[in-house]
Amino acid sequence: MDPVTFSIIRHRLFRVVEEAVITLKHVSGSAITNEGHDLMVSLYEADGSLLMGGVGFLHHLTSAAEACKAIIRKFEGRIGEGDLFLLNDPYTAALHTSDIYLVSPIHHGGKLVAWSACFVHVSDIGAMNPGGFAPDAQDIFTEGFSSPGIKLIEGGELRQDVWDTILNMVRSPEMVALDLRSMIACNNVARERMLALIEKYSAQTVDAACKMLVEQSEARLRERLRELPDGQWQSRQYLEVNDEIYKVLLNMRKSGDTLTFDFTGSSPQSKYGVNCSRWASLGGLFAPLFPLLCYDIVWNEGVIKPIKMIAPEGTIVNCTRPAPVSVATVGAIQSVNNAACSVIGKMLAASEKYADEATAVWHANHFAIFMFGNNQRGRLAIGILTECFAGAGGARTFADGVDLGGEMPNPISRMANVETIEAQFPIRYLFRRRLKDSGGPGEYRGGAGGEMAIVAHDAPDGGIHYVMSGKGTKFPQSEGLGGGYPGGVNDYMWVHAPGEMHNADRFAQSLATIPGEGEPISWGVFPLMGDDALYVRWNGGGGIGDPLDRPVAKVLADIETGLISEQAASDVYGVVRKATVLDEVATRAKRAALRQSRLIAGVAQ
Amino acid sequence: MKQRISTTLFAENGQICCVSCSAPLASTNERWKEKVALSTIPVAALPGAGSNIESRVVLRRFSCPHCGHLLDTETALPEDPFLEDVVEV
Numbered sequence: 001m002d003p004v005t006f007s008i009i010r011h012r013l014f015r016v017v018e019e020a021v022i023t024l025k026h027v028s029g030s031a032i033t034n035e036g037h038d039l040m041v042s043l044y045e046a047d048g049s050l051l052m053g054g055v056g057f058l059h060h061l062t063s064a065a066e067a068c069k070a071i072i073r074k075f076e077g078r079i080g081e082g083d084l085f086l087l088n089d090p091y092t093a094a095l096h097t098s099d100i101y102l103v104s105p106i107h108h109g110g111k112l113v114a115w116s117a118c119f120v121h122v123s124d125i126g127a128m129n130p131g132g133f134a135p136d137a138q139d140i141f142t143e144g145f146s147s148p149g150i151k152l153i154e155g156g157e158l159r160q161d162v163w164d165t166i167l168n169m170v171r172s173p174e175m176v177a178l179d180l181r182s183m184i185a186c187n188n189v190a191r192e193r194m195l196a197l198i199e200k201y202s203a204q205t206v207d208a209a210c211k212m213l214v215e216q217s218e219a220r221l222r223e224r225l226r227e228l229p230d231g232q233w234q235s236r237q238y239l240e241v242n243d244e245i246y247k248v249l250l251n252m253r254k255s256g257d258t259l260t261f262d263f264t265g266s267s268p269q270s271k272y273g274v275n276c277s278r279w280a281s282l283g284g285l286f287a288p289l290f291p292l293l294c295y296d297i298v299w300n301e302g303v304i305k306p307i308k309m310i311a312p313e314g315t316i317v318n319c320t321r322p323a324p325v326s327v328a329t330v331g332a333i334q335s336v337n338n339a340a341c342s343v344i345g346k347m348l349a350a351s352e353k354y355a356d357e358a359t360a361v362w363h364a365n366h367f368a369i370f371m372f373g374n375n376q377r378g379r380l381a382i383g384i385l386t387e388c389f390a391g392a393g394g395a396r397t398f399a400d401g402v403d404l405g406g407e408m409p410n411p412i413s414r415m416a417n418v419e420t421i422e423a424q425f426p427i428r429y430l431f432r433r434r435l436k437d438s439g440g441p442g443e444y445r446g447g448a449g450g451e452m453a454i455v456a457h458d459a460p461d462g463g464i465h466y467v468m469s470g471k472g473t474k475f476p477q478s479e480g481l482g483g484g485y486p487g488g489v490n491d492y493m494w495v496h497a498p499g500e501m502h503n504a505d506r507f508a509q510s511l512a513t514i515p516g517e518g519e520p521i522s523w524g525v526f527p528l529m530g531d532d533a534l535y536v537r538w539n540g541g542g543g544i545g546d547p548l549d550r551p552v553a554k555v556l557a558d559i560e561t562g563l564i565s566e567q568a569a570s571d572v573y574g575v576v577r578k579a580t581v582l583d584e585v586a587t588r589a590k591r592a593a594l595r596q597s598r599l600i601a602g603v604a605q
Numbered sequence: 606m607k608q609r610i611s612t613t614l615f616a617e618n619g620q621i622c623c624v625s626c627s628a629p630l631a632s633t634n635e636r637w638k639e640k641v642a643l644s645t646i647p648v649a650a651l652p653g654a655g656s657n658i659e660s661r662v663v664l665r666r667f668s669c670p671h672c673g674h675l676l677d678t679e680t681a682l683p684e685d686p687f688l689e690d691v692v693e694v
Contacts (some may be wrong), residue, residue, distance in 0.1 A: 031665065043623055229692050231691050231692040231693050232689070234688040236685065238659075238662070238682070245682075271614075346611065346690055349612050350611055351609065352609050379686075436653065438653055473657035473658070473660055474657055476662075476680050479680065480678050482612030482613050483676055484679055485651070486680055491655040491657065498689070518656075520611075522657070545612060545613075546613075548675070549674075565652050566654070568652035572651070572654060595672075598666060599668065600642075602646065
């Protein structure tokens with residue numbers, strides 16, 4: 001094939017995915033989709049293997065491939081033009097029940113030539129708790145509607161009985177219907193644009209270009225791997241639920257042009273829904289691999305071939321049915337994301353050529369808070385606090401991480417405007433800002449996370465409730481690199497209002513000034529009623545390099561902009577100020593003393 | 606010939622060395638973390654620690670015993686082994 005035609009088809013495939021994403025966002029009415037970008041759209045080959053990975057949550061790229069393959073197996077001989085299938089069973093392919101896959105076969109001339117697939121986190125799935133994350137669920141059976149594959153549209157006609165059955169099992173059928181319609185529209189656009197491409201260049205030419213694209217991706221990743229040093233790198237992630245502590249252990253071995261990710265030694269599966277299935281773990285390790293190793297390589301099946309995963313059955317990274325998994329995406333999957341980001345970062349840092357591509361771990365812990373209740377218009381509202389997507393960049397080997405800079409597994413994640421959330425829910429934000437001392441210290445500091453507080457406002461029922469699947473309060477998870485410190489931890493505080501409130505108290509601008517008594521919370525369903533407040537802080541990115549090597553001017557700037565405290569400047573960075581003025585002599589002495597103190601073995605105080 | 610191991614270490618003549626002062630720290634067939642200075646800090650004592658931090662979790666700091674430069678860190682419970690990163694030289 002001539003290179004010009006190949007290049008045009010390659011770019012047209014990118015545009016097919018991009019236009020489908022735009023359609024998904026425009027039709028969807030939920031903040032989690034069109035502002036948080038908790039979505040994914042990709043194209044797959046006729047056999048279900050990944051052809052063109054799109055943006056959004058990248059751990060879905062490989063899982064949706066498995067969804068296509070599961071549909072092919074299940075409906076062999078019954079896959080027709082204009083069909084569309086729904087799949088959300090985590091033990092078949094999905095990550096958790098509320099991330100529904102809609103997959104659509106693309107036929108040309110009566111022959112199946114490709115698939116499009118997409119997901120959104122639907123408003124509700126009928127689990128024990130509203131919103132899909134179900135901390136109270138003890139097994140998959142209490143995590144809502146779950147299908148290993150069902151035909152939703154047949155020959156272009158909606159199967160009304162199936163549609164009605166699904167919507168009959170969820171709390172907010174209007175919103176879930178809109179979620180599903182946005183995905184149907186997305187798949188329709190992907191199919192139409194693919195067919196237009198095939199009409200123009202012929203099925204044979206497009207198929208040949210797709211095969212070349214996959215071969216090219218495999219060859220380019222293998223070439224990149226050969227340029228990187230052989231070796232092994234390890235990571236250990238702790239995550240906690242209530243008083244239980246779990247570990248995700250990862251040993252990544254790089255040999256020649258292959259990578260093996262081995263999760264042997266990880267904790268047995270949990271009684272809580274933080275577990276993930278094998279497909280979810282595979283997706284979880286690819287989420288950082290795509291952007292870190294394949295930033296200039298098309299994300300398709302060719303990238304998957306050099307990678308091997310070992311995930312022992314019965315562990316938190318490969319749980320067995322009927323273990324609960326509803327919190328997987330912010331539980332074990334995210335720990336797999338973090339661990340993979342860490343070991344890939346260390347491998348890149350060991351290369352002269354690729355050291356600039358290395359990064360510490362980014363925003364390592366979503367907090368996943370779903371609010372539910374009657375809103376100011378008397379309608380049931382269910383939705384997430386999208387600040388969990390705001391993230392924080394890990395430091396790079398040449399620069400600080402980006403404050404509130406998103407997250408590694410989703411290159412387009414972001415938080416919604418305050419006004420969007422206040423319009424949807426009967427709440428008012430007291431404040432939302434970058435969080436002091438949250439970015440992991442280092443020569444290059446991790447990006448800052450954030451903090452926020454909300455109160456009930458104009459609520460017909462006196463307030464609302466929220467489902468919290470909050471981990472990450474006990475252990476830092478945004479690992480540093482090359483001597484950098486980890487980013488800070490999450491925190492969740494229910495502030496019980498005193499009996500009497502002054503009006504000024506209702507506009508507090510910090511946790512310390514919110515009147516009342518704070519109660520740390522993390523897991524379950526809680527009320528936000530009366531004058532009570534919910535305070536949340538989220539983690540920063542990991543740092544890189546020795547904090548004592550950070551230029552003094554940058555430390556001073558961080559103090560001035562509120563990103564670090566005087567205590568951190570002195571105790572961690574060794575920078576001393578007197579009455580807001582740098583004390584150069586004291587700073588030199590402090591840095592020397594801190595360096596010397598490291599040579600004394602034992603626990604520093 | 607120097608071979609990069611990480612942002613803070615390189616290998617040369619069968620030795621793993623500190624990037625900051627070039628001092629040899631361990632032979633390439635040894636576990637270098639066992640040969641350098643280790644100091645630990647409770648994570649709860651770090652600025653910005655949250656209200657619910659696990660009391661036993663520490664930040665292990667591996668430093669060059671010659672110049673005090675920080676070579677690596679890891680978050681760990683006391684009973685957990687050192688993470689072992691090995692670059693083939």
